[in-house]
Structures are given as C-alpha cells and as structure tokens.
Amino acid sequence: MDTPKKSLLLLVTGALVASLSGCATLSSAQTSQNNSSALNAQSSMAQLRAKSTASSLNNVAVQLYTSDSQCQTFIPTKVLVPSEQPVVATVGKILAAQDTADFSLSGYRVKVNPQGVATLDFRMAPNSQRQLVSLSSCEQFSLFGSIRKTLTSNPQWQIKEVRFTDRGEQIAL
Numbered sequence: 001m002d003t004p005k006k007s008l009l010l011l012v013t014g015a016l017v018a019s020l021s022g023c024a025t026l027s028s029a030q031t032s033q034n035n036s037s038a039l040n041a042q043s044s045m046a047q048l049r050a051k052s053t054a055s056s057l058n059n060v061a062v063q064l065y066t067s068d069s070q071c072q073t074f075i076p077t078k079v080l081v082p083s084e085q086p087v088v089a090t091v092g093k094i095l096a097a098q099d100t101a102d103f104s105l106s107g108y109r110v111k112v113n114p115q116g117v118a119t120l121d122f123r124m125a126p127n128s129q130r131q132l133v134s135l136s137s138c139e140q141f142s143l144f145g146s147i148r149k150t151l152t153s154n155p156q157w158q159i160k161e162v163r164f165t166d167r168g169e170q171i172a173l
Contacts, residue, residue: 058083062090062156065149066097071138074149087112087157091120091147098143102129116160118151121168132166144173 060083065074081089088110095105104125112118124131135143148162164171 060086060156062086062154063150064090064093064146065153066094066146067138067142071141074146076153087118087151087159090150090154094143094146094150098139103135103139104128112157112159116158117163118157118159118161119163119165120147121165122171123167132164132171140173144171 059080061078062081064077064079066077067073068075079090079093081093091108091110095108098105104127105122106125107123109121110118111121122132144164147164151157151159151162164173
C-alpha cells in the first residue's frame with residue numbers, strides 16, 4: 001500500500017477508535033449520572049417520607065366545608081392540616097379544589113386580626129382567563145362560601161367574620 005493511502009487508513013481508523021471510545025466514555029458517564037440521579041431520587045423520596053411522617057405528627061384535624069354539586073349546602077369533611085399555620089393550609093386545600101384551566105390563582109394571603117376578622121387577599125395568575133368577578137353564583141358559593149363556612153365553623157380559630165380582597169381591594173359579593 002502506498003504511503004498516502006496508508007496514512008489515510010490510519011487516520012480514519014484512529015478517528016473511528018477515538019469516536020467509539022468517546023461514546024463508551026459518554027455512555028459510562030451517563031450511566032454514572034443516571035445511577036447518581038436514581039440514588040438522589042431514592043434519598044429524596046426517603047426524606048419526603050420521613051418529613052411526611054414527622055409532619056403528620058404535627059397535624060391538627062379541622063372541619064373543611066365544601067359545596068355540594070347543586071351549590072345549595074356545604075358538606076363537612078374532616079381533614080388534617082399542619083399545626084404551624086392551620087388556617088392558611090385549610091384555605092389552600094379549598095383553593096386547590098377550585099383551580100381550573102381557565103381560573104387560576106397565583107397566591108393568597110390570610111390575616112386574622114384580634115377581633116376575629118379574617119381577610120383573604122387573592123392574587124390572580126397572570127395567565128388566568130377569568131377573574132374573581134367573572135365567577136358564576138355557584139362558583140362564588142363554592143369558593144367564598146366554603147372558605148367562609150370553614151373558617152367560621154372551626155371554633156379553635158375564633159374567626160367571626162371573613163372578608164375577601166383582590167390585591168387589597170374589597171371584593172363585592
């Protein structure tokens with residue numbers, strides 16, 4: 001074989017070997033990374049379970065009221081919420097049930113003053129197609145009524161009245 005062909009053959013063979021060994025190294029690196037991710041996921045799940053078990057010891061039972069399908073009455077359900085901020089957590093459970101594709105909140109604040117007046121300040125998600133004022137009477141009953149009934153019916157919170165605001169502005173119901 002003449003020298004240029006021999007050189008070309010050696011060059012191609014070298015490139016092929018280098019690329020194959022690079023793939024093997026990449027594959028080994030990916031395997032190592034995947035194993036590491038799996039271990040992290042397992043340890044994260046274990047940590048979550050431990051937190052869940054620990055936090056379940058710090059839960060309190062509250063009566064949660066949700067609307068029936070006809071929007072005529074409230075159905076009581078006993079639920080567990082974290083004892084650190086039970087009012088906020090309870091409101092969060094009610095709001096989670098109200099979140100739909102076209103109506104979405106980005107956040108809320110709950111303040112209870114010493115006179116027993118709770119104020120819920122809502123923040124609409126920027127991508128929400130509907131606003132609080134566009135809710136039907138049934139949706140309003142379900143959202144506002146459930147929150148009001150739940151907060152005023154749990155005597156441990158001593159809440160006598162519930163007010164609703166949207167970014168600080170009173171919501172007329």
